[in-house]
Amino acid sequence: MANWIEFAAIKRAVPLAAVLERYRINGLRRSGQNQLRGRCPLHGGEGRETFHVNTAAQVFHCFSCGAGGSVLDLVAAIEGCGVRAAAEKLSEWRSLLGDLAPPQKPTVTKKTRSVPPLRFRLRGVDVRHPYLASRGIRAATASEFGIGFYAGPGLMSQRLVIPIEDEAGRLVGYGGRSLDGSEPRYRFPAGFGKSRVLFNLHRAAATGQATVIVVEGFFDCLKVYQAGFGSVVALMGSALYEPQRRLLVQRFRQIVLMLDGDAPGRRAAAVVAARLSADCSVRIVPLAANSQPDQLSEQALQEVLERKGGQPETQ
Ligand SMILES: [Zn+2]
Structure with missing residues (x-):
């Protein structure tokens, strides 16, 4: 019951427009007195008008992906967390948002709660499994990343396991890829917080480079890494939480x-x-229709990544 009251109070206290501003979702345009419309910040989407916000009713809805609800639902979708965690986050902001100050200052210093390290490590992972070579992953890369076939018991049984480390290099989970076509193609441990981790971040950060390449999948990341670009991370999907x-x-x-x-x-x-x-400054590397980084040869990757000239897409 106490939670009900708290949720309701938060929904009233934090304007949806302030949340949009906080997350720098600023491509929406005004349409009518209390309406904002634009491209959906959650699923991306082709439509430039699919995402509707009613600032008076404090609700949003995307007519394409179906996402919708209150400020709590919006924060949960952006953060990749549950509604309860979203409520906690919003109540932390509430005082900061009291005067609707611009979002630059205080909350930025707050650290993202990290994913707890795993308490175990899978044993007997075969880093020389032929599937790796079939995807163009060299034995040395597989060893370095600890990627291989796991025949033991449990959730990851009979899957290719990919250790996922946090920014400090601590093991926080495994991605388990099925090799026999069984679903799901990737399996993660229960409670694994994909939204709070970037695959390979600790190695990328250790290069000391100011530039990082961002790709979608594990194999994209491995292939770019093998092509000589150590500062690369994978989102483990196409969404950026x-x-x-x-x-x-x-x-x-x-x-x-x-x-x-x-x-x-x-x-x-x-x-x-x-x-x-x-x-940040951001450059988009456009790939040919229906190609993915992991399908490109090392030479092709080097060509697209080192291509000089052209302005950054955004500044
Ligand atoms: Zn959407």
């Missing part, structure tokens, strides 16, 4: 976005670039 955005902008000044060359990848790149461009 707010905690992931913070991890990036805290460490890097330039971001090279190389998402998949299909329509969803291109739309996602536009959305992700917009979210990053307030803090």
Whole structure:
């Protein structure tokens, strides 16, 4: 019961427009007295008008992906967290948002709660499994990343396991890829907070470079790494969650976005670039239709990534 009251109070206290501003979602335009419309910041999407906000009723709705609800639902979707965690976040902001000050200052210093380290490590992972070679992953890369086939018991049984480390290099989870076509294609441990982790961030940060390449998948990341670009991270999907955005902008000044060359990848790149461009310079590397970084040869990757000239997409 106490939670009900708290939720309701938060919904009243924090204007949806302030949340949009806080997350730098500023491509929406006014339409009517209490309406904002624009491209959906959650799913990207082709439509320039699918995302509607009613600032008086304090609700939003996307007519394309179906997302919608209150400020709490919006924060939960952006942060990749539950409604309860969103409420906690909003109540932390409430005092800061009291005077609706611009979002630049205080909350930025607050650290993203990190994912707890795993208490175990899988044993007997075969880093020389032939699947790796079939995807163009060299034995040395597989060893370095600890990627291989796991035949033992449990959730990851009979899957290719990919250790996922946090920004400090601590193991926080595994991605388990099925090799026999069984669903889901990727499996993660229960409670694994994908939204708060970037695959390979600790190695990318250790290069000391100001530039990082951002890709979608594990294999994209591995192939770019093998091509000689150590400063590369994977989103583990095409969405950039707010905690992931913070991890990036805290460490890097330039971001090279190389998402998949299909329509969803291109739309996602536009959305992700917009979210990053307030803090970093962003360059989008467009790939040929329906190609993904992991399908490109090392030479092709080097060509697209080192291509000089051309302005950054956004500044
Ligand atoms: Zn949407």
